[in-house]
Amino acid sequence: METFENIKNGFLKEQETVQPEMDLIRAIVDARTSQNITLRDLAERTGINQSVIFNVESGLKKPSLYLLKKLASGMKMSLEIRFVPQKNTI
Numbered sequence: 001m002e003t004f005e006n007i008k009n010g011f012l013k014e015q016e017t018v019q020p021e022m023d024l025i026r027a028i029v030d031a032r033t034s035q036n037i038t039l040r041d042l043a044e045r046t047g048i049n050q051s052v053i054f055n056v057e058s059g060l061k062k063p064s065l066y067l068l069k070k071l072a073s074g075m076k077m078s079l080e081i082r083f084v085p086q087k088n089t090i
Helices: 004-034 039-046 050-057 065-074
Strands: none
Touching (some): 039 065
16 A cells, blocks of 8 residues: 555656646746737747647647747747756655
């Protein structure tokens, strides 16, 4: 039988694994909504199908670097990717 501590540690490890994807999704949605751009508007600006953008924002599709650049350009933004030191984890 699994202990609560084992379950908790497993959950924290999984959360750490998916956090970069969640941060990326949040950044895309925040950038779009802060400019009051609808999915339809962004699709028209970028030539990317609205359903693809929806799937990226929903976490159903992992975007390529090419797609991220097009999304950024459609929001009149530039794409910045950084490598940062890892946080010490438990």
